Amino acid sequence: MQPLPHYYHVQSHASPSNYLRVKSHSLPDLNVASPLEFDGPGGQWSPATLLMSSLSSSYLISFKTLARHAQLDWVEIDCVSNGLLDRVEKITQFVTIKHNITLKLNSKSSAEEALMLLHKAEEICLISNSMKCEIILDCNISIV
Template sequence: MEPHYYEVNLGWQYARLGQLSSPTLTESIDVATPPEFPKGIPGVWSPEHLLVAAVSSCFMTTFLAIAENSKLDFDDFDCRAVGKLENKDSKLQISEIQLYPKLVLVDDSDIEKGERVLQKAEKACLIANSIRSVVTSKADIRVIVKDYD
């Protein structure tokens, strides 16, 4: 596979607020110091949120590719993610990211396949594999209730 490059531009706006953009994307997003830090701005995406979001969204897209290749029939997927910021070795870092994927299957005979696909996605997620944070998941797999008339 040839290398791929992803360009992101950051422009400082004022105080602790910046704006992220990319020449290949149509929308920009504001980013700021989180309110837990001095002069942080509440209600704005922070680098910490973006890191956790990058892992979660990569996990989802990896899951979707593996699910398609595995012919896993599912009705819904979502994933809550929580990043733990702490001081380790005198450095602040996101030390852990916990993923909470919720998978709703169409057929209860696919539960084992769904578990395998989620495990493969966790191992293959390129963003999780690119960072030092420990990334783990605790899946919630359900089967959709079918109504028969």
């Protein structure tokens, strides 16, 4: 890892009749729109789905890093993240994020060690650590 601090840059552009366009350096552009829940057109990434994607992918990257250092012998991991958006004291915000995690281990791996690493990944996840809402893990570990 490069020394901190790190800086991340995105540029968003909008016009009255088009989707928002989000750009970052040499990455592919993304079209972004309000979700159906906010009377948007749907069919595009929304700020809320991008947030869920950031949480889920950052969590998995944290787990992969820990698993590599612990030499955990795992096959695959899936993380389905669901965010509950509600109004709290007149402010619309995410109140809970739930990660439903399915981890498949090789037969020589310890499910107890894997569970500890799954929880540790949440503790060190930089996106999760930037959130103020409750984050819940629901872990399902199987040996294959």
